[in-house]
Amino acid sequence: MTLTSEQIQSFHQQGFLIERKLATRDTCEDMLSVVRSSINPPLAPVEFETDVQYPGSPAERASLGGNTPRRLLHAYTRDRVFRSWSTSETIAGRVRQLLQTDHIELSQNHHNCIMTKHPGFSSSTSWHQDARYWLFDRPELVSVWLALNDENSKNGGLQLIPGSHLETLERGRYDAAFFLRQDLPQNRALIESAISANLSQGDTLFFHSGTFHAAGKNQTDKIKTSLVFTYHAQNNQPLEGTRSANYPDIPCQS
Numbered sequence: 001m002t003l004t005s006e007q008i009q010s011f012h013q014q015g016f017l018i019e020r021k022l023a024t025r026d027t028c029e030d031m032l033s034v035v036r037s038s039i040n041p042p043l044a045p046v047e048f049e050t051d052v053q054y055p056g057s058p059a060e061r062a063s064l065g066g067n068t069p070r071r072l073l074h075a076y077t078r079d080r081v082f083r084s085w086s087t088s089e090t091i092a093g094r095v096r097q098l099l100q101t102d103h104i105e106l107s108q109n110h111h112n113c114i115m116t117k118h119p120g121f122s123s124s125t126s127w128h129q130d131a132r133y134w135l136f137d138r139p140e141l142v143s144v145w146l147a148l149n150d151e152n153s154k155n156g157g158l159q160l161i162p163g164s165h166l167e168t169l170e171r172g173r174y175d176a177a178f179f180l181r182q183d184l185p186q187n188r189a190l191i192e193s194a195i196s197a198n199l200s201q202g203d204t205l206f207f208h209s210g211t212f213h214a215a216g217k218n219q220t221d222k223i224k225t226s227l228v229f230t231y232h233a234q235n236n237q238p239l240e241g242t243r244s245a246n247y248p249d250i251p252c253q254s
């Protein structure tokens, strides 16, 4: 049930860890059934492709594909199946090991969503660290990404840069929105060391909030669906008055 010391060490070195088949097919299918009934029409709160305005997003809501959901927000409150998964010992127990504390909380303010990538109207996400806009005592959070169906480079699966959570980059290496500038040779070298996560249904990716990651568009004819939650140690609190403290965090007791 728990991570081995080699897995924990690998997470600290690489900034991520993949556990294969951590969720059963039945769990994934139960979740997908909730997602399917939340997508047409999209049940609020939803972030649309037009809201993110990433490369490939439709220009405005009135455009063709303008109503394509990108994230079904507030996954935790949407259904019991998401609450059970996110607070289970399988997940919370592993996050406790990775954050090296018995006391962790799930953030309702960050990720806490179902990411959907629709054929035809999905956008790509450039290289970034999730911690760039998250305001905590320390930028040390762990996100847990569950593939509800297979994810790879064809359908916009995640790519990650191993060890990048340990890098400290000058401000000039990022653009105005804190994405890695692709015109700089030193950034190109970093990006070339990326790996593709290539997840199958039920595979779970644990990643550090400082790990650079990116993803392409969905170029297949099926929706790609992933569930993501973020956790922090109880002694690493969001800064008062910021978006990171908007909704209360959920303690995950062992």
Ligand SMILES: O=C(O)CCC(=O)C(=O)O
Binding pocket: 115, 123, 124, 125, 130, 156, 213, 214, 215, 216
């Ligand atoms: O699925 C994607 O395009 C990447 C999503 C992502 O990296 C994020 O929301 O932080």
